[in-house]
Amino acid sequence: MKTLKLITVIALIAVFGFTSCQSEESSEVGTNPNANSAASPTASNYKRAAMNDGSNDDFLDGNSCTELLFPLTAAINGQRIVLVTSQDLSLALNTIGKFNDDSDTVTFNFPINVRTSSYSTIVVSNQSDFDALQKDCERAEASGEDAVSCVTINFPMTILTYNIRLEQTGSVVIQSEKQLYVFITDLESDALFSVDYPVSAVLSNGSVLEINSDADFQNAISECTQTEDEEDEAADTATEVEAVLSGATFQVETFVTGGADTASDYADYIFEFTNDLELIAKNNVNIALVDISGTYEVSSETTAFLNINFGSNTAVSALNNDWIVNTYSNTLVTFTSKTDASVTLAFQKI
Incomplete structure (x- = not known):
């Protein structure tokens, strides 16, 4: 000093x-x-x-301080994948994103080569060395010494x-x-x-x-x-909300639009969120009615969103929207319309 x-x-x-x-x-x-x-x-x-920014392959190695170098081989959810160039990362991403309710596992066929934040190329010989690099990166992030x-x-x-x-x-x-x-x-x-x-x-x-x-x-x-x-916080929220929704069935608890709660309009329906991003509305009162198929997607920017799309002119099309996630628990998720804060929705798990 x-x-x-x-x-x-x-x-x-x-x-x-x-x-x-x-x-x-x-x-x-x-x-x-x-x-x-x-x-x-x-x-x-x-x-x-x-x-050197190593964040582009974080979905695979979980380490923003290292960049994976090719070729390399990895077992992703038990499936062996050979990555020859960086363009092959899409193969790994598609495998990881196939289902949204599974626990993804990535195991590398060591040794692999990585490039560090300091542009050094090093050989990672085993899982222990790989884990040590991850801990070093966590320390750098905690002390504000990681890449911007x-x-x-x-x-x-x-x-x-x-x-x-x-x-x-x-x-x-x-x-x-x-x-x-x-x-x-x-x-x-x-x-x-x-x-x-x-x-x-x-x-x-x-x-x-x-x-x-x-x-x-x-x-x-x-x-x-x-x-x-x-x-990052919004991405974590999106992951957790997707885990709550995926593979579960819900009913509309509240749906406020135009100042009125119209949840009763959907009292006969249950909504099944499948693990491959389908959203199926089933009428439990009149079982003769055909199920209404739609899609859902949980995403994030600086906040987490749920997109619902049942197409047009169906009994549940009014639920179509980009919804901002407000609160969530294992049984209840509440939303606000991205375009109109007066429109709100809540799904209650059955």
Whole structure:
């Protein structure tokens, strides 16, 4: 801490001592009072944004800090699948998503190769080594040292380098995430740098953001990681709600629309949510009536949704909607219409 304070004092003295004699050109880039050290929050932010992102195959390895390398072989729910390229991940995803009420298991045929957040390629020899990597990733996530994948920098970008007196010593044009990661991790303890703003970046929602300062970049990361946390929580909720619904039968407990509870209109029906995403409405009073077949899907963004689709012109078509999950238990799930908060629905398990 004392060393950092000393650097700060020297830096401020250098700024006032050298500003008066800078040329017009060097006054723009030659002296920078906002230069960062290797231990600065800005260095950490750019390092995390530049890390290798291993989250695309999380459904298979459950580890966002490692990227699976191909070819590899895995047993998924007991079915042997050979993955030759990353495009074959869809085969694994289809196998996992075949049913929504089973407990998915993935067993790799070791050894396998993975690429870490630091771009190192390592051989994972057995399940024990694989589990150890997972624990390392959990620790990195808990301490805020994992990769930030919700802000993608548009390259090239330029970084200016300085000595301890804040005199510019050079500049580096960065062309890729890996090059940026190496630059940050290779910084000496007494080296200083600043980013030549503006920098363009793409957020996970597809929007393009112009970053004009270290503070802007910090805010972008804070906001998008908060959104990611909300998305993760919503995804967990969706998984749990799907588990409640799948393979079970419900009745309409309440259905409020136009200010009136119309649940009595569906008193004769039970609703079966199958494990392959079919939703079947059966009339238990008049068994001569043909069952009404529809579909359902539980999904999530920053909140969890239930989509119901019985098609049009059926006795239960009014239930068609994108429903926001409000509350849920093992026996009762309540919803609000995504488009009209005055419309609500509750399913009670039979």
